[in-house]
Amino acid sequence: MSTPDLDLWWRRLGSAALVGTARRPAPSLAELELGGGSALRPRAGARPEDAALDAAALGGALRRAGRLASTQAPSPAAAAPELLPEAPVRAAQLLELLLTQPPTDNTGTEELLLHWAATCRQAGYHVPHRLLPALLDRATSKELRSQVSVVAGERGAWLAPQNPAWSWFEESRRLHEATHAIEEAHDPDRWALMGTDERVSQLRRVRKGDPAAGRDLLLTTWNTDPAKDRRVLLEALLVNLGPGDEDFLEGALDDRAASVRELAAHLLDGLPGSNRAARMAERLSPLLGETGLLRRHLEVRLPDDPDAAGRRDGLGKPPPGRSARGWWLERIVAGAPFDAWGAPPEKVVPRLKDDDVMAGLRRAASVRRAPDWARALLDLGLEPDLLAVLPEDERESRVLDNLARAPHTSIPALLASLPPPWSPRLSAAVVTRLAGLKPEQTGPLLEVLMPQLVRGLHPDAVPALQRWRAKAQLPRRHDAKLGSLIQSRTLRQTISEAFQS
């Protein structure tokens, strides 16, 4: 019996069944030609519906048993062999634990997964194949995806594109490579084809090594890029901003997009030797009082309405809620070189009162990375942006000084100025500060601070955490948070060790 005959007969039976044998009788079994001249004999005297059911029973059995393999599905291409060894058994078990039975809350698990992937990458291993599906499913944040796209190895690179749910993989991997590659020729042809995210990370990377080359790269497409792209690409010039960028930025002050003009003016704040800085100095000097250095307070007058040149230099519409003149003063102060003040920072800053002036100086100190002005300003109050200008140990000392005396509600902001992970010294100080809080302050603060603690605390602080937990007897909910924190710090250490074996 050939299959087409059966198919045809089955379709006829199907259309009879669809409308019902009351309207259309089913084809007889006798019409079904079987090989070797044999045929099925229908039961004599069966009602039409019974005959149809007989036919369905036999036809269905024939079709099921006679099923042919498809020749349509192509053989899948095999994955390339791995270039790196598989993660050690112990590390694999820890990853499996994180994926299947996370021992901490979601924030903690995410951080541990990031740590696992980063350690795996540094140690030069790939994720065990059997854990790839679960890990790819779990990677929902941009950061984890970036790490996973690398440690997933050749097998991951082969597997992920086949599942639409993992379509983020290839982009993440390219982006990661662009961010981490040391030597890669910046081919202008490829630059033009990159997505915006990829171009930003490429530009930042090139700027780190060779600012001029980065600028040239940007220029190749500058006239055709849409305003939105020009804006985000221009922001990358902040990396290694220098006098060589002045001409380009000066030109960008005449850009057709307001957002680009505004950003160019802000970037020029970082170039105190520029023509714009000189123009700002000219605008600032008539505002400074003639009272000289003997007066206790240094008065700074508000500027008049800017002329066209002033507006071009960034004296535009103030942000909502700000007075226009105050805003212009801030922008003038931020743009003028420090020597327009005619005295060193420790002589100038303490004598200033005006908030707009202070804001301008803070802006100038941070964008020009000027530690001496930053220090003088930090003595008046801690500002994360200014801290970033200081060398790392000095930065930490300042946070440590403030940690003990700052009100507990400002602890999160204080710690935010130090990127994780924190040193053992700072971690210990944080735990000491938290342990010294009143019980009713601890819980709410823990809620806010948990993401920072999870990423920042050094594993050496775990014993101190455990002692505090035992002593504090926090309410159940907050005690659980603390337990989760301890668990995650311990596991973090365990993960690092698992890759060393």
Added chain:
Amino acid sequence: MMGGVMTRWTHEQVTKLAPDSSSLNAARRLAVPGPWSDAGASETLLWGKCQGSGKTPYQVSVDLTGPAFRCSCPSRKFPCKHALALMLLWVDGQGTIPDTADPSAFAGEWAAQRAAKAVATASKPEKKPPDPAAQARRLEERLALMDGGMADFALWLGDLMRGGTAAARHQPYSWWDGTAARLVDAQLPGLAEQVRTVASEVRQRDDWADLLLAVAGRWWTATHAWSARESLTEHEMGDLRAFIGWPYSTEEVKAADAVTDRWLVLGAHRSDDGRLQQQRTWLWGETSHETLQVLDFAAGGQPLPVARVVGSVLQATVARYPGTTSRRARFVDDPLPVGDAGGLPAGGDVEDALATAARAWAVNAWAARVPVVLADVQISASHLVDKAERSLPLLRGTEPWLGMAVSGGSPVSVFAEVEEQGLRPLSVAIDGKLVAL
């Protein structure tokens, strides 16, 4: 620790053994070095003493390849939290549990007892059935109910065919459910379950008309076979009973057809339709070369029995249910794990698998699925493809990703269930190990 066992157990496998989540949580709290003493692990055994609230610590032993458990605690949970905790500590504890070849006395004795018991089981006397007269009366009542139910069902099938499947498709769910409920009342739960399944499939699937027609034909054969059941052999009756849902009692099965062998656990499938959880474990006899299925059921949130570790070899006597092919079996006693299979039995290509399935369905048209081993097949996102580029689609709801991840598109041996619409891979042999999918 011997590499084979150590690498095969994972945290996930241990947690899957937990009978419920509260046991697992309790075990996690105990999975720290503190309460444990006298603990150790050999290639097949894991043991330790756990200090509980009482004076004497509980003695915990785990047979790793089974797995099988013993604990001196009074808990009725199986495995208890102590056994779970010991296993968790073993897989996660970074060598907290030392490796040694010599088990503690209590664990060694238990292992020896298990080995002796496995030998002694065959000669155990059977329980005498209670009151044959009452049994016969109950059977008669049941048969009368089933006769009525089958006759009704045949009429319903006739109505379905006369009125047309298109009209049936537009019936509300209650129409199908009413039929299913009458089948349940008539002690035909297997048919009832199929009616409910088909009711949802005709609404969801594009090929619903073919599916309904073929299923109606199969149901029709069951009604005819039932009326002619006097002429069926014992094994054909077994196939029919499995199809319509008339179970055999444990005594009936145990009394029958026992076979002792070393059984390789080929693969397992768990399903949960909300009402009933089902676990299907496939065994292959190293001597008999017979493939059997062990079915476990749990309803109403009860935990399923412990899953057998895929890839392990069990020394066991199983009792086979009456039936012709892909017979159901049950363990007569606790199986004794004796080792690890390095892979799967010899398999064929896609044509061979289809031929195997056709042969099985020729003997038992009521079998829903046929177990096959395929050799040298590649796993793609939608198919298994053999060397000759012949392929079979994966069944709906089958996740290909784990199989693809471990095989990487290279040809591998796969154990799978073939159903009418395609196949469901359950395990794949990689690097001398069997990976459960």
